[in-house]
Amino acid sequence: MDNTALTVATPILVSLITSGLTYMGLRHQYKSDLKKQEKIYKLEIDKLLLQHQNEIDKINSQLDAQVKLYEKNAQTDFTKDFMSDAIKNPKQAAEALTGLHELMKVIDKINPNSSK
Numbered sequence: 001m002d003n004t005a006l007t008v009a010t011p012i013l014v015s016l017i018t019s020g021l022t023y024m025g026l027r028h029q030y031k032s033d034l035k036k037q038e039k040i041y042k043l044e045i046d047k048l049l050l051q052h053q054n055e056i057d058k059i060n061s062q063l064d065a066q067v068k069l070y071e072k073n074a075q076t077d078f079t080k081d082f083m084s085d086a087i088k089n090p091k092q093a094a095e096a097l098t099g100l101h102e103l104m105k106v107i108d109k110i111n112p113n114s115s116k
Contacts, residue, residue, distance in 0.1 A: 086093035 082093070
C-alpha cells in the first residue's frame, strides 16, 4: 500500500510543485509588467500636465493682453468723448476740469502718495 500511495502522490506532488512555480513566475511577471505600465502612465500624465499648464499660461497671457487692450480702448474712448464734449460745450468742459482738479487735491490730502 505504501508503494501505491507513493505512486499516486508522486505525480500529484510534481504537478503541485510545477503549478506553484508557474504561479509564482507569472505573479512576478505581472508585477513587473504592472510597474512598467505605472511608469509609462505616470510619464504620460506628467506630459499632459505640462501641456495643460502651458495652455493655461498661454490663455492667461492672451487674457492679460486683451485686458490691456480693453483698458487702452476705454482710455481712448473716454478722451474722445471728453474732447468731443469740450468742443461742443467748452464752458462745461472747463467746469469738469476744475472739478477734477479739486478732486485730485482732495485725494492728495487724503493720500499724498496716490498721485505718484
